[in-house]
Amino acid sequence: MKILVPLKRVSDPDNANKVKVTGGKLDASGLEWKPNPFDEYAVEAALRLTENGTNTKARVGEVVVVTFGPKEAETTLRAALATGADKAIRIDALDDALDGDVVARALKALVDKEKPDLVLLGKQAVDGDSNQVGQLLAEYLGWPQATFAASIKSNADKALIVSREVDGGALNLKLTLPAVVSVDLRIVAPKSVTSIHTPATHTYPDGVRFAALMAIMAAKKKPMTEVKLADLVTDAATKIKYTGFELPPSRKAGIKVKTVAELVEKLKNEAKAL
Amino acid sequence: MTNILIIAELAEGKVKKSTHSAITFARSVGAPFSILVIGQGAKGAAADVAAFGAAKLLVCDDAYLVGPVCERFAPTVAEVAKKGFDVVVVTASSFGKDVAPRVAARIGAGYVPDISSVKVDGDKLVFRRPVFAGNAYANCELTTAIKVVSVRQSEFTPAEPSGGASPTEDVALAAKDPAADRVEFIGLETAKSERPDLGEAKxxxxxxxxxxxxxxxxxxxxxxxxxxxxxxxxxxxxxxxxxxxxxxxxxxxxxxxxxxxxxxxxxxxxxxxxxxxxxxxxxxxxxxxxxxxxxxxxxxxxxxxxxxxxxxxxxxxxx
Known part of the structure; x- marks a missing residue:
């Protein structure tokens, strides 16, 4: 199976509360770039689908990672190559010139060239929190989609049984490939991905894998190509225009109560919440 | 003149209460709106939203609409949207977030997800939405003729009925999306609970x-x-x-x-x-x-x- 995994770099999500707004503009300059966590989960799921879990050094199939951004964004791609992806593509673009729709249309053109069996991506990037590229791409390709995937089971690499985490439960679908699947965080639980190449008894460690130093060195030799955005989309106009940013209204500082009785008294008489 | 199409979400033959937040969106824009009640059992469910002041209830009830599998819903939603609507709104539930972008791409519309409020500025709609896990809010506009949005249930207080009874009109299923033939609905596992739904609980x-x-x-x-x-x-x-x-x-x-x-x-x-x-x-x-x-x-x-x-x-x- 050939899998394409789009990746995005985001401002450090664990310090998102340090994002500043200056003159209506968003300022995350104090924050480090990190790979979007949901995209890292997608890479891990792609690796699990294309290997025998008892020998994670050999790939059965191909994992191609792609990102949009300036030269520095290649760091995100190299990290994915180091964990096991085979090749990387950077679509040269400025972050500010993109929206989910342009990204989806460019990915559509890339998919037409690369012809993967599956596009696997994070359900949302944790900067814009939009949750849209997978769905837009699926429609542009005319492919079926499964969003919020919590588990994926490969059926002879021709179809996937996907369990989607939806409001109030789990919705199970069988998708005939090619398809687009966006993943939620439980996709990296030990038994969430079942590949035909891995013994059924195999259990993965929880979470995403880390690259060994040797693998990081070796990743520098893996293919990295650059594609111009204009070579993929003739109309690079965004459909969404951001006109300004604000910080959320801050919550009034709360108080610490000393006893449960005091808590109930405050809830009843002060907050009138009971 | 703005004309809004609300996509109702159904479960077990009823319109889910999450839909009331999309109605609140329409009322806060202050424009006429219609509600598309789509899914199995839509005919029976339409009565649930008859008294909210919709210009029309558009009803599409067909055994084909299982799931919800969005590939089966999107073509009909898209066809209805193209008939005189310029804003399509759905509540940002897992259903809404799955289907709305698919509809937007189908009709070349822009999509703004998960909005927390809307402001009418002349002939423009300015949407406000949380970004960075709610640590900032963005104001944005869409440049396309038809605009698709999903609204946060937690930010749009569920609408109350305003009385009357909206006229209903049957809508035929649109031409099928071939992608739908490649998705098989296996089932929905839900844990039955005595407790209220998280989205609706006080x-x-x-x-x-x-x-x-x-x-x-x-x-x-x-x-x-x-x-x-x-x-x-x-x-x-x-x-x-x-x-x-x-x-x-x-x-x-x-x-x-x-x-x-x-x-x-x-x-x-x-x-x-x-x-x-x-x-x-x-x-x-x-x-x-x-x-x-x-x-x-x-x-x-x-x-x-x-x-x-x-x-x-x-x-x-x-x-």
């Missing part, structure tokens, strides 16, 4: 990993007493103490009840993203430095296994 009692195997034993009596929904942190769900559908946060549900109890929850950014909009927040945690205390209106540093039973006793006395 009070939520949420627990973290600290509750361990006693998650339900400790929280259920408190939730029952308050008529509350039960929520959970990611850590509690990952550890298997609570089922995933109870998760509140960036993954899981975004909620804003009148009263939110965070019990044994440290308050990671991803959790705060899902509950910071609650009116009153109570935190009970052993660790006095837990970040949850920074957003809590009332914090109690205590052992939850002692404090929660005591809270139940005190609440019974007080009410």
């Amino acid at each position: 009070v939520i009692v949420s627990g973290g990993r600290a509750l361990k195997e006693k998650f339900a034993e400790v929280l259920d009596p408190l939730a029952a007493l308050l008529g509350a929904a039960v929520g959970a942190s990611r850590a509690a769900c990952d550890a298997g103490y609570a089922p995933p559908e109870l998760q509140v946060g960036q993954t899981g549900r975004v909620v804003a009840p009148r009263l939110y109890f965070a019990i044994g929850i440290s308050g990671a950014i991803q959790h705060l993203a899902g509950m910071k909009g609650s009116k009153t927040i109570v935190a009970i945690n052993k660790d006095a430095d837990a970040p949850i205390f920074q957003v809590a209106d009332y914090g109690l540093v205590a052992d939850l296994f002692v404090a929660v039973p005591e809270l139940i006793t005190e609440l019974k006395k007080a009410t």
